[in-house]
Amino acid sequence: MESEQRGMVVVIDFLDNVATAVEDLKAGEEIRVCIAGRDTLLRIAQDVPFGHKVAIAPIPKGREVIKYGEPIGTSVTDIRLGEHVHVHNMVSNRGRGDLPMGVQEEQL
Amino acid sequence: MDIWGYRRPDGRAGIRNHVLILSTIVCANEVADRIFRSVEGVVPVVHPHGCGQLGVDFEQTKRTLVGVALNPNVASVLVVGLGCEKMEAKMVAGEIAAGGKPVETLVIQEAGGTSKAVRQGIDLAEKLVRQARAVPLAPISMEELVLGLECGGSDTTSGLAGNPAVGVASDMLLADGGTVILSETAEIIGAEHLLARRAVSGEVAQELLAIVRSAEGDAVRMGVDLRGTQPSPGNIAGGLTTIEEKSLGCLRKAGTGQVQGILKYAQAPPGKGLYVMDTPGQDVESVTGMVAGGCQLVLFTTGRGTPVGCPIAPVIKITGNPRTFETMEENMDINAGTIIRGEETIDQVGKRIYDLMRAVAGGQLTKAEVLKHYEFAITRIGPSI
Incomplete structure (x- = not known):
């Protein structure tokens, strides 16, 4: 399940649509990344700081963001390949007391 | 030995x-x-x-x-x-x-x-x-150890490096016949289905799901987004976006062991193997709960860096973030940042952590002990009256 690799980003699971940057990534640079078992060249669309996530597949608005092969939340905008994925374009689906009552009860 | x-x-x-x-x-x-x-x-x-x-x-x-x-x-x-x-x-x-x-x-x-x-x-x-x-020195064995697992000041390197390496060390102690406690219930939210599958019985799985539901319910009843504190502002700056992401990383501390039971805060495990203690995500309260439950040693992972220790149990500090190891080396016992730099494997670092556990159990001081970090906090479940 785990692909340990040297390089600029780490992809944890075949199902993941985000990778974690282990260097500061600069907009416009092209990096090598192993996506679903295939060595692919990924063009970085925006600066992505060390430790932050970058989309390794297009993620349309309202879709699950997948890391560790598991959903970690939902996109709130269309996220393009190579974009920074963080609090500005995705939300958590858990512990959401700020959502209307019906939605909360569904969660619990 | x-x-x-x-x-x-x-x-x-x-x-x-x-x-x-x-x-x-x-x-x-x-x-x-x-x-x-x-x-x-x-x-x-x-x-x-x-x-x-x-x-x-x-x-x-x-x-x-x-x-x-x-x-x-x-x-x-x-x-x-x-x-x-x-x-x-x-x-x-x-x-x-x-x-x-x-x-x-x-x-x-x-x-x-x-x-x-x-x-x-x-x-x-x-x-x-x-x-x-x-009091004379006496021979004791690794199987008598009760190990507490904690993470604090996490970032995305915790889930990639620090926590999986601790998971390897945790599995090695379980193989010795020892006991391990995973804590911080809020940091299971979003990963509870994976941990529940590892429960020894359906009852234990249900108990686990119940404590996670209760922790999540506390946030929901306050009418706020849990993200106000989970992940914390520092977690978010470090690249962690949601509690689900943080939890999936946190869970890796507990290796692959089977969950034997769920403990109340400060409750001693009734047997050997892996247990989950219902503690808050506040690090010092969580460590205190496990130490009150009899844990003699704590493995504590961090990404952003944290200095905290404990008056009773040695705390071994492990960071998956190579930059944090450089900036806070005074407080860090193990650099697991070698994993994301491709210099060591998760198994190699896990083995190093296990070896250090043995040395610390035999008397070697941790950095938190040398610095006399004696943080202590008890979690409250009612207001002062």
């Missing part, structure tokens, strides 16, 4: 030989602290509780204070109280004595005020230190 430790009267194995100065009430903290600062070879427990507490909240605080005193790393205890509090010093000392541990009691109102209490306390503490020095 055996390591050298201390055999306690109740049969349990300690890896430290502390004399504990235990305040039972906020009003006795200053006196307890002055005794601690005046005597070589003692550790302090001070806290803002002990009065105005009722019901399950009072019981939990008492269970925690008695639990840390009975931790096998403690040779003996000086209980310091005021004299009029709900958490009566003599009652606490009585429960500690019933557990088979040498204990002395100091009550400030009976001693005649601050200065007299401090002088009497110093005499009592020095006597306890002399007695503790006479």
